[in-house]
Structure formats: structure tokens, C-alpha cells
Amino acid sequence: MDVQFINPVLKATNEILLTMAKLEVKFGNVRVKKHDETVSCKSITGLMSMASKDAKASIALTFTEPVILEIANKMLPESKHAIDGIVIDLVGEIANMVMGGAKRYLEEDGYSFNLAFPTIIMGSEYLIAHRTTAPVIVLPFKTRTGEFFIEASFEQIKKA
Amino acid sequence: MDVQFINPVLKATNEILLTMAKLEVKFGNVRVKKHDETVSCKSITGLMSMASKDAKASIALTFTEPVILEIANKMLPESKHAIDGIVIDLVGEIANMVMGGAKRYLEEDGYSFNLAFPTIIMGSEYLIAHRTTAPVIVLPFKTRTGEFFIEASFEQIKKA
Numbered sequence: 001m002d003v004q005f006i007n008p009v010l011k012a013t014n015e016i017l018l019t020m021a022k023l024e025v026k027f028g029n030v031r032v033k034k035h036d037e038t039v040s041c042k043s044i045t046g047l048m049s050m051a052s053k054d055a056k057a058s059i060a061l062t063f064t065e066p067v068i069l070e071i072a073n074k075m076l077p078e079s080k081h082a083i084d085g086i087v088i089d090l091v092g093e094i095a096n097m098v099m100g101g102a103k104r105y106l107e108e109d110g111y112s113f114n115l116a117f118p119t120i121i122m123g124s125e126y127l128i129a130h131r132t133t134a135p136v137i138v139l140p141f142k143t144r145t146g147e148f149f150i151e152a153s154f155e156q157i158k159k160a
Numbered sequence: 161m162d163v164q165f166i167n168p169v170l171k172a173t174n175e176i177l178l179t180m181a182k183l184e185v186k187f188g189n190v191r192v193k194k195h196d197e198t199v200s201c202k203s204i205t206g207l208m209s210m211a212s213k214d215a216k217a218s219i220a221l222t223f224t225e226p227v228i229l230e231i232a233n234k235m236l237p238e239s240k241h242a243i244d245g246i247v248i249d250l251v252g253e254i255a256n257m258v259m260g261g262a263k264r265y266l267e268e269d270g271y272s273f274n275l276a277f278p279t280i281i282m283g284s285e286y287l288i289a290h291r292t293t294a295p296v297i298v299l300p301f302k303t304r305t306g307e308f309f310i311e312a313s314f315e316q317i318k319k320a
Contacts, residue, residue: 035245049209049276058277085195092291116209116276117218117313123286131252131277153277 004109005154006030006137009059012101013150016094021074028140033151037138038127044068044083045121045128046095050103050113057113057154058130059102061095066145083122091120164269165314166190166297169219172261173310176254181234188300193311197298198287204228204243205281205288206255210263210273217273217314218290219262221255226305243282251280 017023039045042065050057063071065083071094072080072087080087095118103113121128130136132153139150177183199205202225210217223231225243231254232240232247240247255278263273281288290296292313299310 047207047279049211049279051209051211051274051276053274056275056277058279060279088287088289092289095291114211114213114274115216116211117216117291117315119207119209119218119220119279120289120291121281121286122289123283126281126283126286127248129248129252129280129282131255131280155277 005055005057005106006139006152008102008105008109009098009150009152010139011105012098013061016097016101017071020094020097021071023071023074023143025141025143028142028147028149031138033130033136033138035129036127038125039123040125041065042083042124043122044088044091045126046091046098047119047121047128048095048099049116050099051116052111052113053157055111055113055154055156056132057152058132058136059098059153060128060130060151061091061098061148062128062151063091063148064146067143067148070143070145088120088122092118095120165215165217165266166299166312168262168265168269169258169310169312170299171265172258173221176257176261177231180254180257181231183231183234183303186302188302188309191298193296193298195289196287198285199283200285201225202243202284203282204248204251205286206251206258207279207281207288208255208259209276210259211276212271212273213317215271215273215314215316216292217312218292218296219258219313220288220290220311221251221258221308222288222311223251223308224306227303227308230303230305248280248282252278255280
């Protein structure tokens, strides 16, 4: 896992939330994810996979319900008090924008990715296992209403 | 959504479960997924994204706990009574094999995909939202112990 990959994801997420939702965040301490870490309160995750000839990446952006409602209420015209279809769409859009931003930054570093669809997961207790041989890095954030976190794992494909 | 894509996924899944786990399955009726369909019993999902210049695909393979334990107990040397890290790894391997098989069949049809990592989700109640503009097709299966299902959505990218 390479910091050269974490930074584009971090930059893209931060820029999008700041630009689109005027969301001010505090960065927490970066750590390696443990295998059995579980999302344990009502949350919504945008899962993103990226693949190229040279590298694969798996990214998860998980918002606790209060944080995604804070974001939704800054971005949407109507007021949201619970996660619904429109909020799910919003997380999909945020995931698309994060992938697009990270892709642009990674292109500057010489990686060319085809972007897949993001997938959204919602629940109150679920485990996300990224199937990578590289460690999964967790970047926690705090906003006024609660926490969200980015998980990212990046693997360069060895040339034969 | 094109049957030319569903068939490779279906064929790959069926072949792998038959070859690796000697799992005999009954096919259910194919249907279009509703937006709010939720996994509502202990289950494990292998999520797969595929992207190429020409097309994107999102696939989810969801096993209820009894079915994945039936498969695990046919494939693994030790007996499993609950989903653990080894069973999670097994679902990752099955997802990798399904993606690899589907990729090969799709190459015969002229599509060249870079494969991303699968991601595994485990929980007792969760919603999976595929972020595609194409419908999500659900293919249900029955085994001796219970149900599992494939969700798949496939979108060709329009040329400018």
C-alpha cells in the first residue's frame, strides 16, 4: 500500500465534501484496518473498485447516518431525517465524484483506470472485507454531527 | 441489460459451484430487482465490479448462511458451523473465480475487462444498491439447505 495512492483518494474526498457540501472535517489518525472490524451503527457505504492493467484498488467511504444526513441537508433542497432512496443516490454521486477525482490525480502519476460502478451498502451492522493482499488503510474523519471514514487498499500488479 | 451478459455470469457461477463444491442447484425465476429489496437474514455477499472501455458491470452473489456453510463443508477440510474468516476468504475465492469465468466468456463476445478486487459484505440485514442506469436482474437458486442469488447489471458505454 502506497501513500501515493492514499493521497489522491483523500484529496478527492476532501475537495468534494468541501465544495459540494461545505463540510468542514477534522482528520483523525490513519491506521491499518483489523480483519473483524464491523460497521456497528446505522451507516451507508459507497464501495468503489478500480482496475487497470497495472493496479487494482478497493475503496469504501462509510458515513454514519447523522453525518450523511448533515451532508444531504447541505446539498439537497428538501430536508432529510432518515436515509431514503434520494440519500442513497446522493452517496452514489459522491462515490462517483470521489472515484473521478482520484482517477484524475492517479492519471497525473501515470495510472490509467477504467471506473466501475460504485455499489452502495446500507445497514446497521455489517462487515466489509476488501479482498486485497495489501493492507487496508482507514482514514477517520469527524464532522459537527459525527464520524465517517475512508477505507482504501491499493495493489500494484507485478509484471511477469 | 443484455442477456448476452447474464449468461456468462450464470454459466460461470454454475460451473464453479458444480466443479468445486459438487453443489446441485435448482434455478428459480429471473426477475428485475426492486429498489428497496433488502437482505434480511444472515448472509454473505461477494460484490464484483467489472469495467472496460466499452462496458461496466456490477454483480453480487449473496449466499444465506446455511448455503455458504453447505458449500464450505463440501470444499474445506474442516467442518464449519458459522461464517468466519476462512468462510469469508472462500466467498472471496468464489467471487474471483466467477469474475474470471465471466471475463473469459465475455472475451469470446469481444469485451475485454480489467478485473477489480471483489468486496465481501456480511450481515443480517443490509441493502445493496447497484449504481447503474440499467435494470438489476436477480437470478435465484435453491440448494438442499436454502437459497442464494445472483444480482447482475450490465451497461454498455455509449460511444460519443
